[in-house]
Structures are given as C-alpha cells and as structure tokens.
Amino acid sequence: MSRIGKKPVAIPSGVQVTISGQTVTVKGPKGQLAWTLADEIVPSQEGQEILLAKREDTPRAQAMWGLSRTLVNNMVVGVTQGYEQTLELVGVGYRAAMKGQALSMQLGFSHDVDIKPPAGVSFAVPKQTEIKISGIDKQLVGETAARIRRIRPPEPYKGKGVRYAGEQVRRKEGKKK
Structure with missing residues (x-):
C-alpha cells in the first residue's frame, strides 16, 4: 500500500484543476501545467482535493500510484510558488x-x-x-x-x-x- 498515493493533493485557492480522462491540467497564478497519468491510475476531484486510485492491484499500478500523486502535487506547487x-x-x-x-x-x-x-x-x-x-x-x-x-x-x-x-x-x- 502506497503511503504517498493515499494522501490527497490539496488545491489552494486561486488554482483551477481540470481532469479530462487521464490528463490533469492545473492552472494557477504563475501559469498552467498538464500531465497525462498512466492508465493504471484513476484521478478524481472531490471538493478542494485531488484523489488518485489504482484501477487494479499490480506492481506497476502500485509504483505509478505514488509517482502520479507526487507529479500532480509538484504541478500544484509549481503554479502557486514555483x-x-x-x-x-x-x-x-x-x-x-x-x-x-x-x-x-x-x-x-x-x-x-x-x-x-x-x-x-x-x-x-x-x-x-x-x-x-x-x-x-x-x-x-x-x-x-x-x-x-x-x-x-x-x-x-x-x-x-x-x-x-x-x-x-x-x-x-x-x-x-
């Protein structure tokens, strides 16, 4: 079980997140970033948080879960603080x-x-x-x-x-x- 993947990504005020299929787009005061997640990961937005889940329990899905959460968090931090x-x-x-x-x-x-x-x-x-x-x-x-x-x-x-x-x-x- 990924301890990093379980954590939700908080969306600060002034940041817009758009999820279309596997692509997560983050728009903030400093700019806009987009990333296409691996097929094993399912992104969802609940309120002011982004949650990531695995489609199936495979070793690759386990590895991509924590990585995807970190990449999405890096995008949120990048468009707010840089x-x-x-x-x-x-x-x-x-x-x-x-x-x-x-x-x-x-x-x-x-x-x-x-x-x-x-x-x-x-x-x-x-x-x-x-x-x-x-x-x-x-x-x-x-x-x-x-x-x-x-x-x-x-x-x-x-x-x-x-x-x-x-x-x-x-x-x-x-x-x-």
Whole structure:
C-alpha cells in the first residue's frame, strides 16, 4: 500500500484543476501545467482535493500510484510558488553574466559558454559566481540545472567547477613529494 498515493493533493485557492480522462491540467497564478497519468491510475476531484486510485492491484499500478500523486502535487506547487535551483561557480576566473535572456559563462575554456533558457525557465545572476534557475515545472528546472552543471562539474582536487548551492564536494589529496 502506497503511503504517498493515499494522501490527497490539496488545491489552494486561486488554482483551477481540470481532469479530462487521464490528463490533469492545473492552472494557477504563475501559469498552467498538464500531465497525462498512466492508465493504471484513476484521478478524481472531490471538493478542494485531488484523489488518485489504482484501477487494479499490480506492481506497476502500485509504483505509478505514488509517482502520479507526487507529479500532480509538484504541478500544484509549481503554479502557486514555483521552483528555484541555485548553482555556484567555484574557480579563479569563473563567472556568469546575462546576455539578454541567455546566460553567458566563463568556465576556463577558450570561449564563453552561452545557454538559452528553455521555454518556461528563466535565469538570474545576482552575483558573478551565482546562477538562479527558476520556473514552474520542477523537472524542467532540475534538468536545466543539471545540464549547466554537466558543462564543468566540480573536480575533486581543487573543487573548481559548477556546483549546486550547498553541495559538498569530496576532495582528494594531491601528489606528495
């Protein structure tokens, strides 16, 4: 029995939820998101709550039950509060700046790395060594942050690179004489 799937998803005021077949559409003050649930899950709305149930008791339905509830909850949180991911640039000469909507970074390469934000995601650079990625889709914000981090991941000897805010990088001991 899924402990997550059993919990109803609360709908805050100002949020409209539309369920048509397997598609759940959530519209709020920050935007609109839609997700098509797996066939094993039956969505329903009762008052100010969204309930999800399994069609049949199979291992896949059990797995999709908790996942579907979490995805619907992420949509509700996204259209009300939004999501934000912070990246830090660590290294001499590593810095970021905005070029219009695009993000331009100097990461020790012979050229600047320019990244255009995907639809629904925005970049902000409060400091030269800090990048804030925000949007309403949790998966898209996380994927964009991971894609930027992958350009220059932190290395274990000096710790230089792009890292998540608060990320602990395991350091290795260097050469000994």
